[in-house]
Amino acid sequence: MPKITYIEHTGKSHTIDISKGLSVMEGAIQNNIPGIDADCGGSMACATCHVYVKEEWFDKLPKKEDGEEDMIDMAYEPNKFSRLSCQLIVSDELEGLVVNLPEKQA
Amino acid sequence: MINTDVLIIGAGPTGLFCVHQLGIIGLKCEVVDNLDKIGGQCIELYPDKPIYDIPAIPVCTGEELTNNLIEQIKPFKTNFHLSDRVEEIKKDKNSWFIKTSKGKEFKAPNIIIAGGVGSFEPRKFSVKECEKFEGKEILYSIKDKTIFKDKTVTIFGGGDSALDWAIELSNSSNIKLVHRRNEFRGAESSVNKVKELEKQGKIEILTQYQLSSVEGTSKINSLEIKHENGSIKKIETDYILGFFGLIMQLGPIINWRLNLDKKHIPVNTENFETNQKGIFAIGDICTYSGKLKLILSGFHEGALAARGCFKYARPDENLRFEFSTTSKSVHERLGVKK
Numbered sequence: 001m002p003k004i005t006y007i008e009h010t011g012k013s014h015t016i017d018i019s020k021g022l023s024v025m026e027g028a029i030q031n032n033i034p035g036i037d038a039d040c041g042g043s044m045a046c047a048t049c050h051v052y053v054k055e056e057w058f059d060k061l062p063k064k065e066d067g068e069e070d071m072i073d074m075a076y077e078p079n080k081f082s083r084l085s086c087q088l089i090v091s092d093e094l095e096g097l098v099v100n101l102p103e104k105q106a
Numbered sequence: 107m108i109n110t111d112v113l114i115i116g117a118g119p120t121g122l123f124c125v126h127q128l129g130i131i132g133l134k135c136e137v138v139d140n141l142d143k144i145g146g147q148c149i150e151l152y153p154d155k156p157i158y159d160i161p162a163i164p165v166c167t168g169e170e171l172t173n174n175l176i177e178q179i180k181p182f183k184t185n186f187h188l189s190d191r192v193e194e195i196k197k198d199k200n201s202w203f204i205k206t207s208k209g210k211e212f213k214a215p216n217i218i219i220a221g222g223v224g225s226f227e228p229r230k231f232s233v234k235e236c237e238k239f240e241g242k243e244i245l246y247s248i249k250d251k252t253i254f255k256d257k258t259v260t261i262f263g264g265g266d267s268a269l270d271w272a273i274e275l276s277n278s279s280n281i282k283l284v285h286r287r288n289e290f291r292g293a294e295s296s297v298n299k300v301k302e303l304e305k306q307g308k309i310e311i312l313t314q315y316q317l318s319s320v321e322g323t324s325k326i327n328s329l330e331i332k333h334e335n336g337s338i339k340k341i342e343t344d345y346i347l348g349f350f351g352l353i354m355q356l357g358p359i360i361n362w363r364l365n366l367d368k369k370h371i372p373v374n375t376e377n378f379e380t381n382q383k384g385i386f387a388i389g390d391i392c393t394y395s396g397k398l399k400l401i402l403s404g405f406h407e408g409a410l411a412a413r414g415c416f417k418y419a420r421p422d423e424n425l426r427f428e429f430s431t432t433s434k435s436v437h438e439r440l441g442v443k444k
Contacts, residue, residue: 001160030276039223039369040147045147045353046151069287070291073263073264073265073285073287073291074229074350075231077316078286080318080334103232106229106355
């Protein structure tokens, strides 16, 4: 299983094996990582699973689909490395992915 | 004081179908929702988005689903209390006494919480100093636009609300429109209009900027915005408007002594009752082993919760299971003509 690292706003880091096919959001929820709310359950309708992808990873990820950037407009303190973790699907290519979590989601 | 069998909190699809299920077993209900319209997330978040997993409806939009549900519950003539929110609940003997933010009072043996993930509230600026100006010079919705006349108004956001207000207020105010990226997600015609107004010097557009600080003692004097490249720009302004859409907040529900699992309410799967007798939770807000956040799951949960309410609303009666195809009493409640 690919390892995904979630770094909380406080700096606390969690590296977790996430089953392939799950989203990075689901991986966080199932493992009780604080800092990801995912209010809408993954329908790209709420921007509360917002993460900052580590710079070196950002270009390696599949591009944002229509609507994701629009939702990121509403996220808490977005920047150019912002993604919605419900749209990042765990695969072998994501082995070692590191995401930083915002201070809060709303 | 309004007496009823069940108070439903939330007018989304789950709450609406629950009205139906209560109606056909002969129970009365009232519905309270924080939004100004019926439909919940379906109307607020995705009115135009197609939904493909409603049983027997190959595809429909959030708005169509809502309209069909409203049509389906018409026979029950249910009262909806919109733009209102349940603030307080208190139990006395076998009844819940319920108070809303507008001061309405209800008495009911049952409460069904079908509140999605809480009530919708505007997303706010993340800058901490904003708090003390919120509701005065920092606004997230507009009630009286005359206050902006001849003032400098800095509008943040890239969607239709931000664009529409920028256009509307540009007639009589000095407008600055700030957005975090170059693309606006609002309607193309509005984007074009805003750009045209920029050329005429009526709107100043500042993109790739976000709010970084506000200044002022009793009133706002100015704000600073930070560009993606790190540079800071200072703007003198009278008002700041933020349009970042809505966020769901659990709100007063956390004070009702319900067990909570993060933002969700654990329920049993027999009748979706919570740890409090006479309070049920259905739809996205409830949680149990295997919970799916699907509309169809909300329908199922509502059907069982409605039956769960019956024993408290009619303690001396037994509920007989009936099919809508054949039951005379169901037909009467639906007003079916022979």
